[in-house]
Structure formats: C-alpha cells, structure tokens
Amino acid sequence: MKMWLLSVLLPGLMLTANACSPADEPIKTEEPTPIPDPEPEPNPDPQPSGGRALVVYFSCTNTTKGIAERIVEATDAVIWRIEPEVAYTSEDLNYNNSSSRANREQNDPAARPAIKGKCENLADYDVVFLGYPIWWSKAPKVIFSFLESHDLTGKTIVPFCTSHSSGIGSSDSDLHRLAAGAVWQPGRRFSGNESKETIEDWIESMNLNFNNTNTGVFDLSTGTNGNAPTVKLSSGYDMPILGLGTYSLHGATCINSVKSALAAGFRKIDTASIYGNEEEVGQGVRESGVPREEIFVTTKLYPNQFSNPEAAIEECLRKLDIGYIDLMLLHHPGTNDVKAYKAMEKYVAAGKIRSIGVSCYYVKEIDEFLPNVDIKPVLVQNEIHPYYQDTEVVKHLHDLGIVVEAWYPLGGRGHQKELLSDPVLSEIAASHNKSVVQVILRWDLQRGVVAIPGSSNPDHIKENISIFDFSLTDDEMVRIAALNRNEKHDWY
Numbered sequence: 001m002k003m004w005l006l007s008v009l010l011p012g013l014m015l016t017a018n019a020c021s022p023a024d025e026p027i028k029t030e031e032p033t034p035i036p037d038p039e040p041e042p043n044p045d046p047q048p049s050g051g052r053a054l055v056v057y058f059s060c061t062n063t064t065k066g067i068a069e070r071i072v073e074a075t076d077a078v079i080w081r082i083e084p085e086v087a088y089t090s091e092d093l094n095y096n097n098s099s100s101r102a103n104r105e106q107n108d109p110a111a112r113p114a115i116k117g118k119c120e121n122l123a124d125y126d127v128v129f130l131g132y133p134i135w136w137s138k139a140p141k142v143i144f145s146f147l148e149s150h151d152l153t154g155k156t157i158v159p160f161c162t163s164h165s166s167g168i169g170s171s172d173s174d175l176h177r178l179a180a181g182a183v184w185q186p187g188r189r190f191s192g193n194e195s196k197e198t199i200e201d202w203i204e205s206m207n208l209n210f211n212n213t214n215t216g217v218f219d220l221s222t223g224t225n226g227n228a229p230t231v232k233l234s235s236g237y238d239m240p241i242l243g244l245g246t247y248s249l250h251g252a253t254c255i256n257s258v259k260s261a262l263a264a265g266f267r268k269i270d271t272a273s274i275y276g277n278e279e280e281v282g283q284g285v286r287e288s289g290v291p292r293e294e295i296f297v298t299t300k301l302y303p304n305q306f307s308n309p310e311a312a313i314e315e316c317l318r319k320l321d322i323g324y325i326d327l328m329l330l331h332h333p334g335t336n337d338v339k340a341y342k343a344m345e346k347y348v349a350a351g352k353i354r355s356i357g358v359s360c361y362y363v364k365e366i367d368e369f370l371p372n373v374d375i376k377p378v379l380v381q382n383e384i385h386p387y388y389q390d391t392e393v394v395k396h397l398h399d400l401g402i403v404v405e406a407w408y409p410l411g412g413r414g415h416q417k418e419l420l421s422d423p424v425l426s427e428i429a430a431s432h433n434k435s436v437v438q439v440i441l442r443w444d445l446q447r448g449v450v451a452i453p454g455s456s457n458p459d460h461i462k463e464n465i466s467i468f469d470f471s472l473t474d475d476e477m478v479r480i481a482a483l484n485r486n487e488k489h490d491w492y
C-alpha cells in the first residue's frame with residue numbers, strides 16, 4: 001500500500017479505534033455529531049480595517065470559527081470564511097464511513113473541492129492566519145483549493161487548527177508547497193474552548209508585523225553596543241536596523257571591511273550591482289565565521305539591468321555566492337522598473353530572494369509604483385541626513401508599513417566635513433561624550449530610520465555600532481530636526 005494512503009488511513013483508523021468505548025459508541029469530538037452550519041453567514045469581501053492581518057478559515061461545526069473569531073478580536077483582523085461550493089452534510093463528514101465524502105477527498109491526492117468566490121484585496125494584508133479542522137491528521141482538501149486559487153507570495157501565513165485530540169502534526173508543513181512564496185510560521189492546534197488569553201499570548205509571541213505600527217518605531221532598549229536590534233519586515237523576516245554600507249569599497253579593503261563589521265557585531269551588509277563589489281562582499285561573509293543565516297545582505301539592481309532582470313538577478317546570486325539574497329532593491333526609478341520588480345517577485349516565490357524593496361522612491365514615485373506590484377516593498381532606501389531629513393516621505397512610508405533606510409547618513413561625498421563639524425551636533429555629541437557620527441546614527445534610529453554608514457576603518461566601524469549606551473533627549477531630537485535644510489547631496 002502506498003505511504004500516503006497509509007498516512008491518511010492510519011490516523012483515521014486510530015481515531016476510530018480510540019473512539020470506540022467498550023459499548024462501541026462512536027467517537028466524541030468536541031462537537032459530538034458534526035452538524036454542518038445550516039446557513040453560513042454572508043461572506044463579504046474583506047475590507048482593510050486599519051490592520052494588516054486577515055483570518056481565513058474553514059469550519060464545518062464552528063469550532064474553528066470560534067478560534068478564528070478570537071484571533072480577530074485580538075488583532076482587529078479582517079475575517080474570510082472558506083465556503084465549499086457544495087456544503088458538507090453530516091453524512092459527508094462521517095468519519096466512520098470509509099466512503100463518506102470527507103474520507104474520499106482526504107484519500108484522493110488530487111481532490112480539490114471547489115470553493116465559493118475568491119478572497120479579494122489580498123494585497124492589503126501582510127499576515128494571513130489560516131484555520132482548519134483536522135481531518136484524519138491532515139488539513140481538509142478545501143484548504144488546498146484555497147491556497148491554489150490565491151496568490152500568497154510574500155505573505156506571512158500562520159496556520160492554526162482545531163481537533164478532537166490530534167496535534168497539528170505535519171498538517172501545516174504539508175501545505176507549504178502550495179504557497180511556496182509565502183513565509184510560513186509554525187502552526188498551532190487549539191481546543192475549541194481555548195481562552196482568549198492563550199490566543200493573545202500566542203499571537204504576541206510571534207512578534208508579527210501586521211498593524212503597521214512598528215515599522216517606524218524601533219525598540220532600542222534591546223540593543224547593546226555591538227548588537228543592533230532588528231525590525232520585522234512585512235515579509236516576515238527580521239532585519240538589523242544598523243548595517244555596513246559598502247559603496248566605493250573594493251578588493252581586499254572591501255573584504256576586510258565586511259569581516260571587521262561582522263566581527264564588531266554588525267549583521268547587515270549593503271551592496272549593489274553598480275558598486276562592483278558583490279564578489280568581495282560575498283567572500284567577506286563566507287570567510288567571517290559568522291553563520292550565513294545570521295547575516296542580512298542587501299543588493300540592488302541598477303536601471304540598466306531592468307530590461308533583462310532575470311539575468312541580472314542570476315548574476316547577483318552568482319557573484320555574492322551566499323545561497324540567497326536577504327533583500328534586493330531597485331537602485332532607483334527607471335524604464336522597466338515594474339518589470340524588474342516583477343522578476344524579483346518571482347525570485348521571492350522561488351525562495352532565492354527573501355524580501356524586496358526600492359531605493360530613491362519618494363511620495364509620488366511610491367504611490368505610482370504600489371498599484372503595479374503584488375508584493376509591497378518591505379523597505380525604501382533614500383538619501384537621509386540631518387541636512388536632508390525627508391520628513392514627509394519618512395512619515396508617508398511609515399504609514400504604509402514600509403521600513404525606511406538612510407543612504408548617505410553622514411551627508412555623502414564632499415559634504416561630510418561640514419555636517420560632521422556642525423556646531424549643534426558637536427555640542428550634543430560632547431554632552432554625551434560621543435562623536436558627531438554616533439549622534440547622527442542614534443538620531444536616525446530614534447526617528448525610526450535604519451542607517452547603513454560606510455567605512456573601511458575598523459575603529460570607525462566599531463564606533464558606528466556603539467550607539468546603544470546613550471539616548472538623545474526629546475529636546476535634542478527637536479534641535480537636530482531644526483537643522484533640516486532640504487539640501488539634497490545627490491541627484492536621485
């Protein structure tokens with residue numbers, strides 16, 4: 001007998017065996033006799049509620065529905081019920097009858113019961129909770145139908161189930177291949193009467209980013225010198241909020257800078273195809289002794305690569321030679337940028353790139369770009385420093401749940417000297433016994449902006465990640481805000 005058949009049938013047989021009392025009564029599930037919901041409630045198209053989470057569930061006897069509703073209460077998520085075209089009758093659900101509909105479907109790998117309608121507006125959600133009852137230790141096939149008929153690329157999926165007594169087992173991981181481009185969280189089984197507190201604790205423990213509030217507010221209390229905190233991207237991945245920029249670093253200098261940064265505690269390195277140093281960055285990462293999965297590497301496609309993006313992405317992967325790319329950005333807007341981004345979306349689905357975003361997109365550019373793409377950019381990297389604070393853009397991006405990152409955090413080529421000797425910054429730095437560079441980087445993080453200062457000097461690199469033992473006062477933040485001159489130091 002084939003293994004899959006055994007694995008579907010055995011739990012069912014065990015269930016029946018467990019269920020049989022000496023009096024040979026049928027098993028008692030939490031809903032003793034599965035009575036399908038006679039009149040399913042209308043299922044409106046989900047509308048964003050200000051939250052970015054969606055709860056999608058299937059339920060025949062309303063146990064899973066109860067858990068789904070408690071998740072909604074805890075998260076302010078939008079709810080969508082999967083309704084089969086043909087509702088399940090009690091006889092369909094009879095687990096003691098080997099030819100009942102549920103039994104036949106679960107034993108047929110190709111079964112995909114049709115579902116009513118489609119869950120619209122998926123682009124509005126970053127996190128999808130996916131609930132189902134356990135049927136012979138597996139998810140019902142209607143869940144497979146849902147996953148195959150919706151594009152969940154780039155979403156974080158959180159499976160949950162209810163059952164009589166079985167755990168979630170491999171019922172959740174069996175679903176991964178049906179939405180390979182999603183980030184799957186480990187699933188969780190609940191009993192029908194699980195308390196609201198348990199559900200809230202579970203959600204809290206996952207540190208999900210679904211309410212748009214923390215992309216622009218960093219918890220700096222968790223950072224120590226040499227160990228920067230992380231921010232959760234809308235792709236579900238965590239990214240350090242401080243990194244090493246590698247623009248203009250080449251050859252051994254670049255390799256050594258990457259290694260110095262990783263030795264100093266940096267876990268994020270920023271490069272780009274146009275920098276011409278992806279090979280050196282990759283080599284530094286590989287030779288650092290730090291496990292690959294602890295390091296977050298960003299690279300970028302340049303506009304002259306947008307017309308043939310697949311070849312360009314392959315080249316980045318080959319040059320970096322670190323397995324996958326944590327974050328790929330478009331370097332700046334240009335002809336075919338949507339085409340290039342769509343190619344990056346495909347690489348996300350294939351697991352070769354984990355997160356994607358853009359660079360040099362300001363309010364108008366981002367607003368025009370978003371409707372054309374399926375995966376919201378997790379991050380926008382723009383020119384930001386005390387003389388060009390980009391305040392409106394930063395707010396706009398944070399409101400969209402997009403992380404903001406500063407290039408040229410120290411003012412950029414030809415301008416660094418003036419910024420680093422600014423009297424206000426110098427005074428603030430002296431009062432904290434810190435350097436002006438450290439004050440600027442701390443200012444970035446306190447206003448929710450990720451910074452990637454570039455340096456090849458190991459002492460400076462170390463100094464740049466030693467900004468977690470002091471904080472700027474509100475008054476100091478206001479004084480630095482007043483330094484804004486709206487003075488851009490580069491053309492894009």
Ligand SMILES: Cc1cc2nc3c(=O)[nH]c(=O)nc-3n(C[C@H](O)[C@H](O)[C@H](O)COP(=O)(O)O)c2cc1C
Pocket residue numbers: 011012015029030031034058059060061062063064065093094095102103132133134135136137138162163164165166167192
């Ligand atoms: C066809 C069928 C198969 C089931 N198989 C299992 C099982 O393998 N293990 C288990 O603990 N419960 C099993 N149950 C019980 C359900 O998982 C449980 O009652 C669930 O909470 C029902 O959820 P719902 O009310 O949302 O439909 C089965 C129920 C049905 C109808």
